[in-house]
Amino acid sequence: MDFLQGQETLTTIEWILRAIIAFFFLLTVAKLLGQRTISQLRILDFVISLVIGNIIAHPLSDENLGLKGSIISTSVLVVLYLGGIFSLLKFPFLRRLINSSPITIVQDGEILYKGLKKARISIDVLLEELREEKVEDVKKVALAIWEADGKISVFLHPKYEPITPSSLQLETEPFDLPRTIIKEGKINLKELNQIHRDEVWVASSLESLYQTEIKNVLLATLDKKGNLRVFLYR
Incomplete structure (x- = not known):
């Protein structure tokens, strides 16, 4: 296991073994962190993802750096992250301190410039997000909220909502996945x-x-x- 330590030179096999161990170690860490870290990058999630990637990347590219120290550092960060998630769930004041509050950026078809400034997004970004939600006209929007995870929640005025079988009180067949x-x-x-x-x-x-x-x-x-x-x- 000498290849886990910092050395002046490493053989090809040692480089391969170091990369394999780092890869499976990161897979284990990702499993422990859960899907939340991958799909919804809030402040705590973003920081832990960035730092862990940095710590593991250096010993893979620099043979003078030992992998053992990176694994220990990452393990400590994972414990701190999981402890932070538990604290956010248990103590609401920490949640308000770390997580950003939702910001209203459109209300009753009107763009709220103060909301855009607070969310630090431009008109172009707002329009892009609306297009992704299949909304071509801001006037159709009853409420648009910029969420803490960087996604936009859009609610249309009732008269612009798509017609569904339930709105017409039509009976439908149960869902069937082929x-x-x-x-x-x-x-x-x-x-x-x-x-x-x-x-x-x-x-x-x-x-x-x-x-x-x-x-x-x-x-x-x-x-x-x-x-x-x-x-x-x-």
Whole structure:
């Protein structure tokens, strides 16, 4: 385990082993930190992600730096991070201190310039965020809030809300997720067994409906009504 320490030179194998250990160690750390760190980068999340990446990167590029110290430092930071998350959940005043409060940037179709300044975003950024929410006109927005994780929450005026079956009091069928029975030319036998079908049925269905073979299918799905949808390699 000498390659964990700082050295003047490292062999190729030692470099590889050092990188492998660092990689799996980071995977373990990411698992411990949870999905929250990856999907919603708030202040605490951003700092821990940035610092851990920095600590691990240096010994991978500098053979004079030992990996042991980086692992110890990262472990301490993980403990501090998890302790910080627990404290934020238990003590609301810490939550208010560390996490930013939501900022109203649009209200009743009017852009609030003070809100934009407080959130430190430009008109261009606001319009971009609205476009991503499929909103082309600010006047349609009843309320837009800049959240602490850097995302925008948009609420349209009721008259601009999309019409849904529930608004028309229409009955709809329960949600059904089609089963993937073929993917990249390979049959999913587990899915077939659950719907009491076999490979012979799949092959004959493809031949009769699409005049093709299993190996030519990129994706094939089957819903509960027995509708087979096939996407061929193009």
